[in-house]
Amino acid sequence: MHQLRQDRTTKEWVIIAAERSKRPHSFRNVSKPPSEKPLYQIDCPFCGGNEHLTPHETLAYRLGGAPDSRGWWVRAVPNKFPALSPEGSLERKEEKGFFRMMDGVGVHEVVIETPAHNQLLSLMDDKQVEEILVAYRERYNAIREDPRIKLIIIFKNYGEAAGTSLEHPHSQLVGTPIVPSNIRRKLEEAARYYDDHGCCVYCDVIEEELSAENRIVMDTEKFVVFQPFASRFPFETWIVPKTHQASFGLISMQDSKTFAKVLKETLFKLYSKLNDPDYNFVIHTSPIRDEMEDYYHWHLQIIPRLTTPAGFEMGSGIHINVAFPEETADFLKKE
Numbered sequence: 001m002h003q004l005r006q007d008r009t010t011k012e013w014v015i016i017a018a019e020r021s022k023r024p025h026s027f028r029n030v031s032k033p034p035s036e037k038p039l040y041q042i043d044c045p046f047c048g049g050n051e052h053l054t055p056h057e058t059l060a061y062r063l064g065g066a067p068d069s070r071g072w073w074v075r076a077v078p079n080k081f082p083a084l085s086p087e088g089s090l091e092r093k094e095e096k097g098f099f100r101m102m103d104g105v106g107v108h109e110v111v112i113e114t115p116a117h118n119q120l121l122s123l124m125d126d127k128q129v130e131e132i133l134v135a136y137r138e139r140y141n142a143i144r145e146d147p148r149i150k151l152i153i154i155f156k157n158y159g160e161a162a163g164t165s166l167e168h169p170h171s172q173l174v175g176t177p178i179v180p181s182n183i184r185r186k187l188e189e190a191a192r193y194y195d196d197h198g199c200c201v202y203c204d205v206i207e208e209e210l211s212a213e214n215r216i217v218m219d220t221e222k223f224v225v226f227q228p229f230a231s232r233f234p235f236e237t238w239i240v241p242k243t244h245q246a247s248f249g250l251i252s253m254q255d256s257k258t259f260a261k262v263l264k265e266t267l268f269k270l271y272s273k274l275n276d277p278d279y280n281f282v283i284h285t286s287p288i289r290d291e292m293e294d295y296y297h298w299h300l301q302i303i304p305r306l307t308t309p310a311g312f313e314m315g316s317g318i319h320i321n322v323a324f325p326e327e328t329a330d331f332l333k334k335e
């Protein structure tokens, strides 16, 4: 029997297609050859030594040395081809009283995760991943100072199927001048749940997933890693902090280091069990204005790109997942 399952955080339905369902090991990428990238590539703007190929840095962790020089281990720079740019105002205009537009104002930065071209986030040492997460936190808190920015999205595209354009390890932050409607729906659902139940839906999800046990990938003192009941994609994995906190920007320095360790370990599990799959991850966090509100709870979602959503998904918004999260979580958890 197929099953329709509902995500309580969004009210989105998914179909878990039992008859089409694939065994977890069949998602393993068997044809991928071992990565043979060079340590340094002469035309790569993110490689150490090529600092002149990027716009001026907004952050760098290095011991001494001038800005935009070599010697850093994590560096952030404005995106050379930004989706949104800092110039402009929030004024909305209407053409013929109907077509609405505004300046494409915003911030788009890249966090270069390492000067080495051929490293992978899933294989870096814990200390390096910590530094990357500390950089996310620092840039998040700097970008939020711009009063035009309403929401900051931190994400990573890894591999061609995930839409990456440069293979050098990097992640991105985009600050938008609006709260887009699908995020608004997620926030509204969390607010409605909070009104109805007097508690946070994500805190309840953690509690229920922990008590169900069979979709948990990792349970640590500060974070829970699981594949949600209504997973939209095979191996969709969430990392949720146990501390109720609306915004990633409020994470303590200590917790961001713990978060790094858990993220790295989760990515490593996916890497080793699925043979280096392409993936996206996104940190979902409250709009700047609602950071001190109680209804929301920041979290990270990892979506390995193992299947391609098609017409039905586009037309209905209902995802068809061909794997049971209970089985994939179990597969991932095994040593």
Ligand SMILES: [Zn+2]
Binding pocket: 040, 041, 044, 045, 046, 047, 048, 116, 117, 168
């Ligand atoms: Zn490079």
Ligand SMILES: [Zn+2]
Binding pocket: 200, 201, 202, 203, 204, 243, 244, 245, 296, 297
């Ligand atoms: Zn919560």
